[in-house]
Amino acid sequence: MATVAPDTLSPPDPGLTAAQVAERVAAGEVNAVENVTSRPLIEIIKTNVFTRFNGLLGMLMVMVMLTGRFLDGIFGVAALINSIFGIAQELTAKRKLDSLAVLNAPTIHVVRDGVTESIPTGDVVKGDVVELRSGDQVPADGTVIGDQGLEIDESNLTGESDPMPKAVGDEVASGTVVVAGRGWFRADVVGAATQANRLSAQARKFTRAHSDVQHSINILLRWLTWIVIVAIPVVFFNQWRADGENLAQWREIIVRAAAALVGLIPEGLVLLTTLAFVTATIRLSRRKALVQELPAVEGLARVDVICLDKTGTLTEGEIAYDRLEPVRPDLVAVAERALGALAHGPNPNGTTKALAAAFTSPDWRMTGEIPFNSARKWSAASYADHGTWVLGAPDVLIAHCEPSGAGGLDVAARVRELADTGDRVVLLARADELPDAAGPSGLTAYALVVLTEQVRPDAAATLAYFKEQGVTVKVISGDNPDTVAAVVRRLDVDPGTPVDARTLPTDDPEKLRQIVEDTTVFGRVTPDQKQAIVKSLQEQGHVVAMTGDGVNDVLALKDADIGIAMGNAAPATKAVAQIVLLDGRFSNMPAILAEGRRVIANVERVANLFVTKNVMSAVIIVATTVVGLSFPFLPRQLTLLSTFAIGIPAMILALAPNAQRYQPGFLKRVLALAIPSGIAAGAVSFLAYSDAVSFGDMDPLERSVSALVALLVTFFALLLALARPYAVWKLALVGAMVACVSLAFVTPIGNQLFQIRVTTESILDGLIFGVVGVIVVEIAYRWSQRLRREQPPPPQPGAGTAP
The missing domain is CATH 3.40.1110.10 (Calcium-transporting ATPase, cytoplasmic domain N)
Structure with missing residues (x-):
């Protein structure tokens, strides 16, 4: 064991001078690394603008513009505006998150000009004399020049869990953690060249936790991509067949073909999904929660087990x-x-x-x-x-x-x-x-x-909330299991029979899974055992969140589905967490969980609107191709639908409060409602159009109005269904959208802008078929809700684990 004499408490070296520091900064020999709490600007622009669907929309817009019918090309402008809005929203979140990251960046002590000062770890320069204290993360690679019982945990580099004593002349590596004593080292390697930064280059870049929503949307996009590829020649051939006897109709062929293809493109779905995540990060930042991976917000909604450390989470962390x-x-x-x-x-x-x-x-x-x-x-x-x-x-x-x-x-x-x-x-x-x-x-x-440990005043209410929401709590601590159980009991939670982790059967995975499933309180848990407990729960189908503040929590935080670090956590702990509670308030956990549920429930709402439109367009394309009719709508008429019955309402609903609990099967539920609703919308608008054609005395614009009325009525019925449970603001939103659409029908400027020619016959024809659409949508909605109710809940731990 290292012994320490009390007369060696001063730094062994006066460190660099201010001039030497300035020289190294100018030479780029600094420890700063890329800030990864948010995506860089170029990636934000690429993600929001350069997509395959935006490319297709741009191509169709150019084709329509070449016909001289510029107002029919406004769908492309709307897509561009959506992209700009998405960029602006994400940049706002980026600035907010980056500023929070700077304010809460880890710091270290360095000796310069003989004076010890605290600076951000990124400001360390090559040659700095760095002081290490218990709990510090080593910021650079270097050589020990002063030792006072210094011991360092190198497990994240070597896998060896035993702390390593360090003496003068020994090397220390960045990313390791001081667990005892005090010392000084000279920073020989800084920045991206250090061991920790080389190893964490992939782990620390902007990554996305698994997202059920995004995975499902990506599946939809792949399907729709192939549908669009197949539809392009079919649509143009059908339009040429219906309107191409006279070559002077080439403009009409291009415009109506573009309208058909635009309806197959979910131009706003990806944008609004990203917007929902970004807005959630901003909301959580107001609660002093720093989200380091956007999909982690959604992941919170899927959590059904949360593992808590006692000290710093259930208790204040300070002892008296x-x-x-x-x-x-x-x-x-x-x-x-x-x-x-x-x-x-x-x-x-x-x-x-x-x-x-x-x-x-x-x-x-x-x-x-x-x-x-x-x-x-x-x-x-x-x-x-x-x-x-x-x-x-x-x-x-x-x-x-x-x-x-x-x-x-x-x-x-x-x-x-x-x-x-x-x-x-x-x-x-x-x-x-x-x-x-x-x-x-x-x-x-x-x-x-x-x-004594002071129990957090908000801990009991927070645990009660988790129980109410069906989230099971596991308390995992390095303390005596009986002590941990006593604290849990003070929070009005039955701890069951606490388990000393030293008795866990690490060589029998099946027995370990059973014990983990049936136990609430674990004591004397080592870092490796915390990790094993998290993995055991995941193997049983649970979505696991892990909270912690110590270096001993790092392995478990990194392997958990959602890692949550407390604000006073060690730098290494914050580095691997997806969410950091900057103020360390455990009482924020219910709000964070609710935010995740709000996001996933609202994205499901808006996805129904977009996918219904895609199904509707596919139905009409197939129907018109079979009977040889032209596509019923002009692009500008579908823009009326996309803006007021889908786009604006979807944007508002995506940001609305929603306490609905998460259930797996996002894609299945979306398709369960969107497919029948889309078939209904496509069928009634096509039937209204073909019925108008059979009248013989309606011109093409009047026929389109019949189909458009039927389509709008059906979609507003779907919007009303998705707005349930009703609130005054939701009904006001739908009413405002109906009023905006009505202006297009009753005002001359609206008639001209959207090419609407109103006659009594066309309106009545559309309303009659629209009522049929309303009935089918209501039946489809009730069936989808019944499917949700009958769906089995997520796996729950054993009865012995409920908090």
Whole structure:
């Protein structure tokens, strides 16, 4: 074990001068790496503009423009406006997220001009003298030049879980984490060349968590791409056959063919899906939640198990001294002085900080020290003329203590009693000499120190919310399982039988899965076991969220479906999380979960509108091809539909509140409503058009009006169905859209803009068929809702796990 003399607390090197720092910055020898909390501008533009469907829309717009019928080409302008709007919205989110990332960027201490200062890790330059403290993530690769019991966890690079002691001359690597002691190193390799940045180049770039919505939409887009490819020659041939006897009709052929093809393109669906995700990130940022991957918002809606650490999540994370329970009354005075000396040592941790507030320093001179780390679970220090003292976890130290003798406190029994109360207990013991690498031995117990953890005031209500929403809670902690269970019990949750993770059958995956399924509280969990518990739940079909704040949570956070880091988390923990709770408020979790559910439910709503339009267009293309009629609509007439019955309502509904719980099967439900509704819309508009043709005395525009009325009535019925449950603002929205469409029928400018020629016969003809469409849509909607109700719920953990 490394020992530390108290007279080596100053930096071993004055560090770089300001001029040297400026030279290295100018030379680009800085530690800054690309900010990856959001996509770069060029990718945002490419994603929103350069898509295969926008390319097809652009081609059709150019063809229509060449006919001189410019107003029929406004569908292309609308697509461009949609793309611009999407870019603007995502840029707004990018600026917000990037600013939050800067404000909450990890910092490190460096020595410059002999002065220690705190700077963002990205501002470290080559040659800097960097100070390392417990909990810091090493920001660069370099060589140790000063050591005070420095121990580093290199598991994320080497896979070795045991902390490695570091002495002067040893190398340290970026991305590793200080778990004990203090030290200084010189940054030899910075920026993208460091080990951590090379290894994390792929993991830290803008990535997308698995998204059921986006996966389903991508499937739809692939189908629609092939449908459009097949439809292009069919549509142009049919239009030529219907209107091509006179070559002067070439303009009509192109315009109506374009209208048919535009209806097959879901130009707004991808945009509104992205917009829903982006808007959710902005809303969550107002709650101090930084979303580092957009689809993580949707992933929250699918979570059915959430794994929580106790400290920092259910409890405040700060501990306070409560009382001293000496082995014998005559040991109180010396125990208090020893605690004061340990509490005011050079390497404080959470326990000693709490003790420092209660005990004053006796000014003992330290001659050697072994700093605390979580692997050992104890610390020790030697003092001239006052012996060696050890402070640590009772379950680790008791086995090395001599019996207390007659009349003394039964330390082991008392520790068991205190564990049931949820209090944290550490044991103060005296040793003959500073322990070596084999650990302490020959200890004499002096006192139990009782510390209390403050339960978060919002924790009970948050756990109750999870239970109400069908989300099962697993509490996974490195503390004593009985202590963890006691805390959970204080939150009005039945902890069941807590499990000591040291007894988990790691060599029997099937037995491990069963235990994980049936257990609520796990204690003494190592980082590898946290990861194994998460994987076990995933293997059983659960969507798992993991919260944490310590380095020991990193592996589990990275493997969870959604990793959530607390605001005070170590830099390494924040780096792998998809969501960071910047203010560390556990009470924000219900709002975050609700935001995910709002997104997925609203995207499903708007997807129904867009896919129904695609199905409708396909039905009309097939019907008109079979009977030899031209396509009923002009592009500008379908723009009226796309704008007021689909686009604007979809945009507003995508951003609306929605508390509907997530159910798997997004694509199946969308198609269950969109296919029958699309068939109904296509059929009634085609029948209205063909009926108008049979009258013989209607001109082409009057026939189109008949079909357009039937189509609009059917789509507004679908919009009303999707707006359920009704609210005043939803009814007002539909009413406003109907009013806008009505203006196109009753005003001269609307008639001219959308090429509408109104006659009593055409309106009545369209209304009659539209009523049929309304009936079919209502039946389809009720059937789809019944399908949702009959759908089996997501897999739930065993009965023993409910919070």
